Every structure is written in C-alpha cells, then in structure tokens.
Amino acid sequence: MSHPRELTLQTSETTSVSSSSSSPERAVYDDTDFFTTQRNDSQSSLGVASLRDMTMSSSIELEHSESPVSRLPPELLISCFSKLSSSMDLRSCMLVSKTWSRNTVDLLWHRPLCNSWANLLNVVQSVRKEDSYFPYFALVKRLNLSNLSDQISDGTVQPFMCCKRIERLTLTGCTKLTDHGVVSIVNGSNSLLALDITGLDAVTDHTLGAVAENCPRLQGLNITDCSKVTDESLTAVAQSCRHLKRLKLNNCTLITDESVTSVARHCPAMLEIDLHNCRQITDESITSLISRGRQLRELRIAHCSLITDRAFLELPKHLAFDSLRILDLTACHQLHDEAVEKIIETSPRLRNLVLAKCKDITDKSVHAITRLGKNLHYIHLGHCAQITDAAVIQLVKMCNRIRYIDLACCHRLTDASVKQLATLPKLRRIGLVKCQAITDRSIMALAKISNELNAKQATHSLLERVHLSYCVHLTLQGIHALLNRCPKLTHLSLTGIQGFFMREDLIAFCREAPREFTEHQRNMFCVFSGPKINQLRDYLNEDPGSIYDTEGTMYDDREAEDGEADQQVTGMMHATGLGGVDDEDMNDDDEVGEGSQYGEQPDS
Numbered sequence: 001m002s003h004p005r006e007l008t009l010q011t012s013e014t015t016s017v018s019s020s021s022s023s024p025e026r027a028v029y030d031d032t033d034f035f036t037t038q039r040n041d042s043q044s045s046l047g048v049a050s051l052r053d054m055t056m057s058s059s060i061e062l063e064h065s066e067s068p069v070s071r072l073p074p075e076l077l078i079s080c081f082s083k084l085s086s087s088m089d090l091r092s093c094m095l096v097s098k099t100w101s102r103n104t105v106d107l108l109w110h111r112p113l114c115n116s117w118a119n120l121l122n123v124v125q126s127v128r129k130e131d132s133y134f135p136y137f138a139l140v141k142r143l144n145l146s147n148l149s150d151q152i153s154d155g156t157v158q159p160f161m162c163c164k165r166i167e168r169l170t171l172t173g174c175t176k177l178t179d180h181g182v183v184s185i186v187n188g189s190n191s192l193l194a195l196d197i198t199g200l201d202a203v204t205d206h207t208l209g210a211v212a213e214n215c216p217r218l219q220g221l222n223i224t225d226c227s228k229v230t231d232e233s234l235t236a237v238a239q240s241c242r243h244l245k246r247l248k249l250n251n252c253t254l255i256t257d258e259s260v261t262s263v264a265r266h267c268p269a270m271l272e273i274d275l276h277n278c279r280q281i282t283d284e285s286i287t288s289l290i291s292r293g294r295q296l297r298e299l300r301i302a303h304c305s306l307i308t309d310r311a312f313l314e315l316p317k318h319l320a321f322d323s324l325r326i327l328d329l330t331a332c333h334q335l336h337d338e339a340v341e342k343i344i345e346t347s348p349r350l351r352n353l354v355l356a357k358c359k360d361i362t363d364k365s366v367h368a369i370t371r372l373g374k375n376l377h378y379i380h381l382g383h384c385a386q387i388t389d390a391a392v393i394q395l396v397k398m399c400n401r402i403r404y405i406d407l408a409c410c411h412r413l414t415d416a417s418v419k420q421l422a423t424l425p426k427l428r429r430i431g432l433v434k435c436q437a438i439t440d441r442s443i444m445a446l447a448k449i450s451n452e453l454n455a456k457q458a459t460h461s462l463l464e465r466v467h468l469s470y471c472v473h474l475t476l477q478g479i480h481a482l483l484n485r486c487p488k489l490t491h492l493s494l495t496g497i498q499g500f501f502m503r504e505d506l507i508a509f510c511r512e513a514p515r516e517f518t519e520h521q522r523n524m525f526c527v528f529s530g531p532k533i534n535q536l537r538d539y540l541n542e543d544p545g546s547i548y549d550t551e552g553t554m555y556d557d558r559e560a561e562d563g564e565a566d567q568q569v570t571g572m573m574h575a576t577g578l579g580g581v582d583d584e585d586m587n588d589d590d591e592v593g594e595g596s597q598y599g600e601q602p603d604s
Contacts (some may be wrong), residue, residue, distance in 0.1 A: 087488065143163065161184050245269050253278065413435050440473070461489075490533060497526065
C-alpha cells in the first residue's frame, strides 16, 4: 500500500500573543533555557492547532475511523502522551500507528535533544530531509545548543535556518558564534519569544538589529556579556518588541540611559530587568523603569556605581509599586538611609532585598525595612558595617518569616543578634562571615532552636547553609554541636577558624579550594559541603574525647589567653590578603551564600 509522503501545514491567519502555555516541562537538557525557572510565556508547543491544520489523505482518515482508541479527539491523545517523561517512550508511541504518530510527533520534536554531537547530527539530518513523512523543521519550537557550546560555530547552525517556528532559542556560551550564525536563525523567525545569547562576545548591534526586524513577539532577551552591543540596537529592540517582559543586560558596559529609558517607555509589560555592572546607567534609568513599569517584579542594578539616592527619592509621590518583589542594590555605594526609606515606602511587598556593600546605611535603614513584616524572606546586609545588634533584633521581631539573612562583615554584631536570629522559625541560610565578635554562645543558640523544634515535631532543624568563616572565637565543640543538631546542613564554611584549618584530620573532609587561590589562601580554606558534611559529623561522633584533647572548654571566658590565637589568625588573614578581600572576590560563591544569585526563589 502506498504511503503519503508529505503533510502540508496551513498557516493560521491569527497571531496570538497569549501568555498561557501548556508546553510540557520534562527534559533535563532544557534546564539552561533562559526562562526555565520562570513562568512559561510561550504559546502551546504541543502543536494541537498545527496537527488539525494538516491535510490528510482519505486512506488515513479511513484508518482513523476503524479503531475505537483512534477516534479519541487529538486533544485527549496528546494530553495522555504528554504525561510520558521519556523521549524513548514517546518514540515507541510514535511507531504504534499513523494516528498515534501524528499526535506524538510534535511532543517529540518541539524540543529536540541536542546534548551530544551524535544527537545533533541526527536532528540536522532529519530537519534537512526533503521527503520525510513529517515536516520536522516546522515542528521545532525550542532549540537549545548550550550543551555543545564549545563545538557550535556559524556553520553548525546553518541547517536550522529552515526552522522558522522556533519560540525559544538558547545559545548560551557558544562563543564561536558570530553575527552571521545568529542572524541566519533569527531572520524570518517571527514566532521567537525568548532568545539567550549569553557570553557571545563577538555578537554586535547587527544581531539585535535582526531581532528588532524579525521578532515582534519577543518576550525575553538575555545578552549577558555581549559587550559590543550598544544603545543603537537595544533602542531598536525596545521600539519593535513591545511585548518584552524579561531583559538581562549583565556586563553590557556600553549601554547607557538612552536605551534603558527607551525600554521603560516602550515595554510597559516588563517584569524583570537585570542591569548588573552596566556602569554607565544613572538615576534617570532607574526612576523611569520603576515609574513606568507598574508590573515590574524584579530589578537588579548591582555594581551600578553611579546610582544615587535621587533614583528613588524622585519617584512619583503617593504611588505604590506593589508588584516589585526582588531588588538588588549590591555595591551601589552612594545610597543612604533616605533612599532605603523611600524604597520601603513605595514597595511595601518586597521579599528579596540586597543591600550588600551599601556601606553608608545604618540602623535607620534596618528599622525602615522592618515595615516589610511577613513579606520579607531574603535580606542581604553584608558589609553594612554600621548596623548594630539593636537593629537586627528589631528586624527579627518584625519580620519573622525570614529564610535567608547575610550579615557578613557586620563587625559590630555580637551574640545578642545571633540569639535573636535563632528564633526565626523558617531560617534556612545564615551568613556571619567575619563577624568576629560572636562566640560559641551564638552557635549553641542556633542549635538550641533546632532542639526545640525537634520536641514539637519529627523533623529537625531547617538550617541548610551556615557561613562562619573568620569567626575566630568559635571552637570545635561548638561546631560539633551545630553539626549534630542540624542534620539538614548541606554547606558549612569555616575558613580561617583555627580549630579547623590547622587540623589535618578535619581538613580531609574539606572540599577542594578554587584553583585561582594562592597557596596561603588554600592553607586557610575550610569549606564543607554535600556528603562531606555527614562524613565530618560521623568522624567527630566516633571519639569526641580524643578529638577535643587539644581544645579548650566551650565557654572559656579567659579572653586574655585566647587573644594570642586570635592575633595569629588575624595576622594570617592580613598576610594572605584575605582580611581586605571580599568573599565574593575570592570566587567562592558559597562563602556569602549566593548573595546576589537568589538561590532561594520567592513564593509565588
């Protein structure tokens, strides 16, 4: 019996810009897509509409009517098939019958697997085949080549020029690509909704110009580290792609207020914008983005050193920006208490607030932050050295849903602050790096709250990550108690603590120091994570008596005798340059608890 060799796709006359989606979220290989952790703003990639638009021969229609299961509506068949998590299962279904094949092919091909060179060659061969039963080139909706980033070049992507229905294109880290390769895919792709070209330093305004001309429905653009992009092309994108919702411009150092204010004017649906290290951005851009972006949920302007209080003090009066949930102001050195007070006044529902390295803020800012109450889940005040115990204690009393707090280098804080922090019922991560006034009393307070929780319920402490590097008064006994009372612990940083980095038996459980560290830094590095935490705990529990032979008692108040050891550690910190080096600059992201990475997502 002869088989039809082609199925014709009829183009729909109506172009939808719906923000809903029923696209299946299954495969691991798609985890690096630009919006994987965000709401899916694309149209359905299941292809129900395209399947219905396919013209079928009379023989296929006859076969369709003979089997009861084949008479099920395509929507039901596709809904059943979409529950399958394995590509191999979908392929097996595709081979059962023509009816199943027609209703499975979109699910299998909307996001082709390109995680190896062999798989990529198979995909390329299929999309280029002219006499295939299905038009595979028209079924590809998501294309992710980031797993082969070091092998992808302009020639590699040429076969995908015929795939004009791509909705999400991810080329993260494909550094061999130039304008020629990216433009070849973008041209004619008017269905494109999300484009991620992170790290493509060779890309210029020519690529973004093509995006502006061909992608009017674009909702997400990530051009992180595309350092050659200028205002000219970004302004064109803003004017042409007015449905833009998410924009990442990290390290695009040529970008100025001209293009950012254009984005604010022309893209009213903006939800998230990241201007990390866009050092030419000034107050004008920030005021415009917040004032016009009434739906704005996330604003990151870390290391935009030209930002001053005026960016917030000149916001329209009597207006509240209730949508804003995440605000990152890391290293905006010119901000003061007045700006923080205005931020809290106009954005009362903030959940994540990062003020790390805003060194001029004081307790006055913290008291303003307390007005966020139960909305506040994540607060980073690292290097805000003027903050005192009184402010932290009040913060904990008013904002008892805090899950992450970082107070690194707040040297005025004492055990009183940590004892209050220990009362937070949902605390999962705490950063106290270089808070050198805290002692084992703080550690036992954290352990004590874990014990109280155990008395009420079967679960243990919620603490998962604890950062205590350079807290030189801590002892092995205190850390041991913390380990035993916090079984969920997955990360513990103890760099610079004498009771650990000078013990070879304990260092054996430490993870390897970053390669770029100097020999002195490696000698002091002491970070435990993953399975090593459990191994360290088991080792300490085997024979505590012998391990503590060289340790003092836990609450040793003989400060004069401890002073010599403290001076030794402090001296080593200065000798290695660690005393004045920020933990972020040491390339140990965990050391400050991912201060600006938002490891913990806010609740929806």
